Amino acid sequence: MSDLSPPYHHGALRQALVQATESLLAERGAEGFSLREVARRAGVSPAAPAHHFGDAAGLLTAVASAGFEALTQALQAGAAAAGDDPRAALRGQGLAYVHFALQHPGRFRLMFRQGQLHADAALEQHAQAAFGVLAQGVQRAFGLDSTGQMRERHWNAVTALWSLVHGFAHLAIADKFAPLQGDAGLDAFVQRSLGPILDATLQGVFGPADAAKRPLRRRLL
Secondary structure, X not given: OOOOOOOOOHHHHHHHHHHHHHHHHHHHOHHHOOHHHHHHHHXXXXXXXXXXXXXXXXXXXXXXXXXXXXXXXXXXXXXXHOOOOHXXXXXXXXXXXXXXXXXXXXXXXXXXXXXXXXXXXXXXXXXXXXXXXXXXXXXXXXXXXXXXXXXXXXXXXXXXXXXXXXXXXXHHHOOOOHHHHHHHOHHHHXXXXXXXXXHHHHHHHHOOHHHHHOOHHHHOO
């Protein structure tokens, strides 16, 4: 390591390695990841990443865990920005999910590449927290008091909504919408298409929007 490299205390070095990893993932994806390149970008010795994370999978697992934590915050913010209406909150979550993937494509892909990650309690906790935001949003949209009251059809709604935004996000970051987006580009295509797609899906799952005004007893029949 160069004598000009900045000194780090333990916590700062760990964060520097995570940030360098995220930068490398954004540029090259998980296929172009290497501990040596991460160390170079962080300005530390090649042995430093392994010292703090054990191996490449350990570092990638920490980055994926932080990614799920950030995704949870993004989903919560998307729901909160939509106001008090439960269906609008789910729409906001969907928009936030895809926006997160577009902002952090390398990290987003990594978060779902289990073969490159260690089994890890923090990773599982943060992944479940992100999933829980969606499940609770569906619970509220069905007018239920808790996720413990949810039955198969309610969980089917969770699966349908997650599959929609997750699939859309992966197609978007893989540039598979190029034939559809026209000259305006991907961002404009997402802006004009994702909202209506979510609206149609939410109507299919929950019924017309005015059904939310009917008594809960009638809607559950």
